[in-house]
């Protein structure tokens with residue numbers, strides 16, 4: 001068995017993290033959560049207390065932690081937890097689900113979670129604390145910043161850049177060489193064909209950029225060709 005580790009956050013994502021830690025044979029010490037009663041059990045693991053007990057745990061020699069707060073829709077929730085834990089000199093092991101495939105030329109920072117059946121292709125770089133949810137594809141030369149959230153099924157073409165804190169929705173598609181700016185939010189199933197500025201929003205189910213009045217790629221071509 002690996003070393004001891006604590007989990008920060010007792011919400012829904014904690015259940016996924018607990019399963020992953022068990023698969024990877026970590027010794028799960030317990031959960032820290034400020035808004036949940038001590039003693040509550042999540043997937044067989046007890047809540048030990050709130051953030052006030054972190055210094056004591058650190059003194060006892062527990063140094064590994066995983067941030068199980070997804071912070072969907074507000075990256076600051078997740079990032080502030082990382083900052084608090086960094087101040088106490090915790091370590092953040094990167095966790096890769098056994099069914100994910102990460103090419104050997106990929107560079108991963110600490111604190112990353114790569115969930116089931118994701119694929120990270122050649123020479124991609126992933127920053128600290130980024131959450132790569134289930135079934136995500138990051139194609140070759142991806143450049144993903146810190147504390148990015150890639151939701152289930154997001155598809156990134158080659159040489160895509162996603163800057164720090166951006167949130168990419170479920171099933172979103174990001175075209176070749178496109179850059180998604182810092183803190184941008186890409187809604188579920190959006191199609192992103194051009195760069196998105198920092199703090200930009202692409203709504204769920206839409207195509208970016210929105211081209212007014214354009215209904216087909218070339219007026220001379222039928223958009224849908226019936227095969228005789």
Ligand SMILES: CC(C)(COP(=O)(O)OP(=O)(O)OC[C@H]1O[C@@H](n2cnc3c(N)ncnc32)[C@H](O)[C@@H]1OP(=O)(O)O)[C@@H](O)C(=O)NCCC(=O)NCCS
Nearest residue numbers: 072073151152167168169170185186187188203204205206
């Ligand atoms: C990525 C994400 C965080 C942000 O996407 P988003 O589209 O900006 O956020 P939401 O879907 O919550 O929509 C936010 C707002 O935009 C509106 N909106 C989104 N898409 C829209 C559309 N196509 N047309 C009109 N309004 C739209 C919503 O109604 C909502 O309005 P409000 O702010 O007035 O309430 C979100 O898509 C998401 O939660 N993704 C997946 C979460 C996940 O990872 N789950 C798995 C693990 S739990």
